[in-house]
Amino acid sequence: MADEALLEKDVTDEDAADEAGRPDDRIDDERHDEDNILKPEFVNKVEDALEDGDSERAYELVEPLHPADVADLLELLDREERRQLAAAITDLMTSEVVAELNDFVRDDMMEALPAASVAQIAEQLETDDAVQLIEDLDEEDRQAILAELDDEDRIAIESALSYPEETAGRLMSREFVAVPEHLTVGGLIDFLREGRDLPNDFLEVFVVDEKHHPVGTCALSWILRTPRAIALADVMKRDQTLIPAMLDQEEVGNMFQKYALVSAAVIDESGRLVGQMTVDDVVHIIAEEAGEDALLMSGAGEGDINEPIRDAYSARVRWLVANLGTALVASGIIYLFGAAIEQLVALAVLMPIVASIGGNAGTQTMAVTVRAIAMNQLTRSNTRRILWREMRVALLNGVTIAVLIGLGTAAIFTPLLGGVIAAAMVVNVMVAGLAGVLVPVIFDRLDQDPAVASSVFVTMITDSMGFFAFLGLAVAVGVV
Amino acid sequence: MADEALLEKDVTDEDAADEAGRPDDRIDDERHDEDNILKPEFVNKVEDALEDGDSERAYELVEPLHPADVADLLELLDREERRQLAAAITDLMTSEVVAELNDFVRDDMMEALPAASVAQIAEQLETDDAVQLIEDLDEEDRQAILAELDDEDRIAIESALSYPEETAGRLMSREFVAVPEHLTVGGLIDFLREGRDLPNDFLEVFVVDEKHHPVGTCALSWILRTPRAIALADVMKRDQTLIPAMLDQEEVGNMFQKYALVSAAVIDESGRLVGQMTVDDVVHIIAEEAGEDALLMSGAGEGDINEPIRDAYSARVRWLVANLGTALVASGIIYLFGAAIEQLVALAVLMPIVASIGGNAGTQTMAVTVRAIAMNQLTRSNTRRILWREMRVALLNGVTIAVLIGLGTAAIFTPLLGGVIAAAMVVNVMVAGLAGVLVPVIFDRLDQDPAVASSVFVTMITDSMGFFAFLGLAVAVGVV
Incomplete structure (x- = not known):
C-alpha cells in the first residue's frame, strides 16, 4: 500500500508542496472546502458526467481522490448515480473504499451485485471489514458468498460470525503479531523482517506463553529504541488490558478511552490470544456509541440518513x-x-x-x-x-x-x-x-x-x- | 514507564495468570464489575477508611489500581472525600492520574492547591496535558504557575495557549520524532536507539525537508519490516494527512476517523511541522464531540455531572x-x-x-x-x-x-x-x-x-x- 501511494503521488505532491508550502494538505483544495467536505461544484461535475454517460470524464474526476473521499462521494449521490459511478470506476472501487462506505449504502450496493463479485471484494478485505460486508445480508446470499471464498478466509469469517453482533469477537482483527517470550529484541526484529505471513500494519507486538496466553505487550517504539541484545521480557509491559471476546463494543470503546490504548489483545474464554482490536476501528465504535444516544433518546432508531x-x-x-x-x-x-x-x-x-x-x-x-x-x-x-x-x-x-x-x-x-x-x-x-x-x-x-x-x-x-x-x-x- | 510497570506488577501478575488463566485481565476482579466499573463495595471500603481517618488503609486499597481507575475513584467521591484521599495517596497521584481526571474535578482540586504544587504536577505532564491543567484557571493563578515552571516547559505551554481553545495547535503534543529524508532505515534505527531527547512512546516517524516541512510519514511497523540498507524515502508514505494548527477539534476528529489515522503531523501557516496529534488524545475529542449533541439539543450545556x-x-x-x-x-x-x-x-x-x-x-x-x-x-x-x-x-x-x-x-x-x-x-x-x-x-x-x-x-x-x-x-x- 505504501508503495502504491508513493508511485501515484510522487509528481503531483512535489508540485503542490512548492506552490502552497504545505505539501498534500487535503484541506481547501479545488475539491474540498475548508471543513474537508467535497465541494458541491465538484459533486455536480461528477453528476453531470454521469448524466452525459461520459464514464471517462467521471473516472478522471474521481481518480485523484483518497479512497475515503470516493466513499463519501458515493454516499452523496443518489442510488441510480451510485451504480453508474461504481460501474465507471470499477478499478478505483478498492477494498479501502468499500471499508469506508456507510453500512446502508454498502449493503444496498452489494445486494445489487452477484455473489461472485461480492466474494471477490470480500477476499481483498481484512477479516473484520469482510464480516461487516456480509453480516447484514440474507442467510442465502451470505452462504452463496461464503461458498465462493477460499478456505482460509471462509473459516476466519465464519469464526467471526459465531460471536454475537457488536462484541469484540465479531469486530476484532485476526491478523496480529504474537511472539514467544524468550526472544531478544534483535531476534524479534529479524523475525519481523523475515516473517512472510505478517500483517503490513501493526501497532504493537503481543508476547505469548506456550499456551498462547498473552503475557505482555511491546510498543514498536520501545523495540526500536532498545539495543538488540536486550531480552524482550525486559522491555515488554506485563500490565496489559485484555479484551474478552464476548465483551460488548461499547465497553471495548470505554476501555480504549480509559486506558488510552492503541491496540489490545482479544482473548477467548480460556485466556488464549485470538485477535486484536486496533484503535482505528475502535474510533468508529466510540463515535457511533457516543452519537447514537441523541438518536435513541429522540426515538429515531439508527437515525442514519442512508437508512431505507x-x-x-x-x-x-x-x-x-x-x-x-x-x-x-x-x-x-x-x-x-x-x-x-x-x-x-x-x-x-x-x-x-x-x-x-x-x-x-x-x-x-x-x-x-x-x-x-x-x-x-x-x-x-x-x-x-x-x-x-x-x-x-x-x-x-x-x-x-x-x-x-x-x-x-x-x-x-x-x-x-x-x-x-x-x-x-x-x-x-x-x-x-x-x-x-x-x-x-x-x-x-x-x-x-x-x-x-x-x-x-x-x-x-x-x-x-x-x-x-x-x-x-x-x-x-x-x-x- | 515500561520498567516501572514491570517492577510493580511482576509478582502479582504471574500469580494472577496461574490462577485465572488470563493474566491481569482488568474485568470482573474483586474491585471491578463485569462492565469494568469500580464496585460500590470497593468504593465504600475506601470511603470508610477515609471516614475513620485511616490513611494507611486507604493507601493500601488504592495502590493496586491503574491510574485511570484512581481518577475514576476520585470522581466517584464527593469533594471533601476527594481532598482527603488525594492527601492520603500523594505519591500515587501521578501525572497519569491527573491527565485522566474529569476537567471539572481536576480544576476543583487544582484550585485548592498552592501554585508551586500545581507547577510541580504540570512539569511532570506532557505539554498537552499540562495545558489542560491550567487553561481554565484564572489569569492570575495561571501566571503564578507559569512563573514556577522552567523555561522550556513554560515556552511550550505559552505557545499552546497562543492558539484558540479546541484547535489542533492548543491540543497537539510538541514531542514527536522528525528525521531528514536522506536517512536509511538502518540509520533511522540507530538514531532512535541513541537519541536522547526522544519521546518514549510514538506511533510514527515524520520525515521532513530542510525547511522542516513534512514530506512523508513512516509507520513503525514498516521500519521494523524493512532491511537496514533501504532508503527511508523508499519506505515512507508521501500521501499523508496534515492537520493545520488552526483546525477545530471536531474536524480533527473527523479526519482521524475518515482516514483511519493513528497519528498525524500538525503544521503551522507556513507549512512547518510544529506538533503531532495522536489517536489516544483524539479518541477523547471524538467521544466528546459525538456525545455533546444530545446534551446541546436538550439545552443542558456541557452537561457534565461534575459541573459546578x-x-x-x-x-x-x-x-x-x-x-x-x-x-x-x-x-x-x-x-x-x-x-x-x-x-x-x-x-x-x-x-x-x-x-x-x-x-x-x-x-x-x-x-x-x-x-x-x-x-x-x-x-x-x-x-x-x-x-x-x-x-x-x-x-x-x-x-x-x-x-x-x-x-x-x-x-x-x-x-x-x-x-x-x-x-x-x-x-x-x-x-x-x-x-x-x-x-x-x-x-x-x-x-x-x-x-x-x-x-x-x-x-x-x-x-x-x-x-x-x-x-x-x-x-x-x-x-x-
Whole structure:
C-alpha cells in the first residue's frame, strides 16, 4: 500500500508542496472546502458526467481522490448515480473504499451485485471489514458468498460470525503479531523482517506463553529504541488490558478511552490470544456509541440518513405511537378538569406552558444522566449524590421560571392564578429532575439501554404532572 | 514507564495468570464489575477508611489500581472525600492520574492547591496535558504557575495557549520524532536507539525537508519490516494527512476517523511541522464531540455531572427561559381560540396531543439531521435529496398516527372532530419533518452549531402549528 501511494503521488505532491508550502494538505483544495467536505461544484461535475454517460470524464474526476473521499462521494449521490459511478470506476472501487462506505449504502450496493463479485471484494478485505460486508445480508446470499471464498478466509469469517453482533469477537482483527517470550529484541526484529505471513500494519507486538496466553505487550517504539541484545521480557509491559471476546463494543470503546490504548489483545474464554482490536476501528465504535444516544433518546432508531425509508418509518413510528399513548394519559387528566376549563378558559391557555417547561427540564436532566451512565461516570457508588445535585439544580431552575411566569400571569390574569402557575411550575420542574435521573438509572439497573425508552416515560411524567399540578391546584385553591 | 510497570506488577501478575488463566485481565476482579466499573463495595471500603481517618488503609486499597481507575475513584467521591484521599495517596497521584481526571474535578482540586504544587504536577505532564491543567484557571493563578515552571516547559505551554481553545495547535503534543529524508532505515534505527531527547512512546516517524516541512510519514511497523540498507524515502508514505494548527477539534476528529489515522503531523501557516496529534488524545475529542449533541439539543450545556451547580443552573435556565418564550407563543395561539374552547371543552382535551406528537416527530428528524451534519454526511450536495427523504418518512408517520387518533376521536366524540384532528396531525407531522431538517441546516449554513438552538425553534414551530392547525381547522369546518 505504501508503495502504491508513493508511485501515484510522487509528481503531483512535489508540485503542490512548492506552490502552497504545505505539501498534500487535503484541506481547501479545488475539491474540498475548508471543513474537508467535497465541494458541491465538484459533486455536480461528477453528476453531470454521469448524466452525459461520459464514464471517462467521471473516472478522471474521481481518480485523484483518497479512497475515503470516493466513499463519501458515493454516499452523496443518489442510488441510480451510485451504480453508474461504481460501474465507471470499477478499478478505483478498492477494498479501502468499500471499508469506508456507510453500512446502508454498502449493503444496498452489494445486494445489487452477484455473489461472485461480492466474494471477490470480500477476499481483498481484512477479516473484520469482510464480516461487516456480509453480516447484514440474507442467510442465502451470505452462504452463496461464503461458498465462493477460499478456505482460509471462509473459516476466519465464519469464526467471526459465531460471536454475537457488536462484541469484540465479531469486530476484532485476526491478523496480529504474537511472539514467544524468550526472544531478544534483535531476534524479534529479524523475525519481523523475515516473517512472510505478517500483517503490513501493526501497532504493537503481543508476547505469548506456550499456551498462547498473552503475557505482555511491546510498543514498536520501545523495540526500536532498545539495543538488540536486550531480552524482550525486559522491555515488554506485563500490565496489559485484555479484551474478552464476548465483551460488548461499547465497553471495548470505554476501555480504549480509559486506558488510552492503541491496540489490545482479544482473548477467548480460556485466556488464549485470538485477535486484536486496533484503535482505528475502535474510533468508529466510540463515535457511533457516543452519537447514537441523541438518536435513541429522540426515538429515531439508527437515525442514519442512508437508512431505507421503510426502516426509518418503522423505527420512528413505533415511538410516535408510544407517544400517542402517553399524550392520551395527559389528555385524560385534562378531561378530568373539563368543567373547570369551561368556566375559566385561561386555564386551557396556560396549562401547556407548565407541561412544556417541565418536559424541557426533564429532557435536560435525562440527557446529562444518560451521558454519565454511558461514560461510566454515574455508577451505583454515586447515584444518590448525583440525584441530590440534580434536585438542587431543578429547584433553582424551577424557582426562576416560576417567578417569571407567576408575575406575568398575575399581571395579565389574577394574582391567585399567578400563584397557582408558579407553584405548579416549581413542582413540575422538581418532578422533571427526579424523573430525569431516576428513569434512566432504573432502565440501566434493569440492563436496558437507558437512552432508548427514557424519553417517553420522562415526557409522560412531566406532561401529566404539569397538567395535574396546575389544574388540580387551580381547583383546590378555588380559582374557579 | 515500561520498567516501572514491570517492577510493580511482576509478582502479582504471574500469580494472577496461574490462577485465572488470563493474566491481569482488568474485568470482573474483586474491585471491578463485569462492565469494568469500580464496585460500590470497593468504593465504600475506601470511603470508610477515609471516614475513620485511616490513611494507611486507604493507601493500601488504592495502590493496586491503574491510574485511570484512581481518577475514576476520585470522581466517584464527593469533594471533601476527594481532598482527603488525594492527601492520603500523594505519591500515587501521578501525572497519569491527573491527565485522566474529569476537567471539572481536576480544576476543583487544582484550585485548592498552592501554585508551586500545581507547577510541580504540570512539569511532570506532557505539554498537552499540562495545558489542560491550567487553561481554565484564572489569569492570575495561571501566571503564578507559569512563573514556577522552567523555561522550556513554560515556552511550550505559552505557545499552546497562543492558539484558540479546541484547535489542533492548543491540543497537539510538541514531542514527536522528525528525521531528514536522506536517512536509511538502518540509520533511522540507530538514531532512535541513541537519541536522547526522544519521546518514549510514538506511533510514527515524520520525515521532513530542510525547511522542516513534512514530506512523508513512516509507520513503525514498516521500519521494523524493512532491511537496514533501504532508503527511508523508499519506505515512507508521501500521501499523508496534515492537520493545520488552526483546525477545530471536531474536524480533527473527523479526519482521524475518515482516514483511519493513528497519528498525524500538525503544521503551522507556513507549512512547518510544529506538533503531532495522536489517536489516544483524539479518541477523547471524538467521544466528546459525538456525545455533546444530545446534551446541546436538550439545552443542558456541557452537561457534565461534575459541573459546578451554578454553572449547570446558568447553562440550563437560559434554555428554559427561551422555552418559556416559545410556550407563550403557543399559548397566544390557544388564546385566539378561547371562545371555541369555551363552547367545546373537547378541543382543550385533544389539542396537546397534536402538539406533542408533532414535537416528537420534529425531534426525531432534528436528531438525525444534526448527527448527519456533524459527520459531514449531509452537505450542500445532498440537502434536497435528504429533505425529500424526510418528507416521505414524515408523510408515512403522519398518516399512521392520524388514522389512529382520527378513529379514536370519531368513536368517542364526533366523526367531524375525528377528521379535524387527523388532518391537523398530518399537517403538523409534515411541518415537523420540514422544520427538523431545515432549522439545523440553516443554523449550519450560518456557521452556528446546529445542535445548540435547533430544539427551541423546532418545538416552537410544532407546538404553535399543532394548536393552530387543530383549533383553526375545527373553527373553519364548523365543529363549534
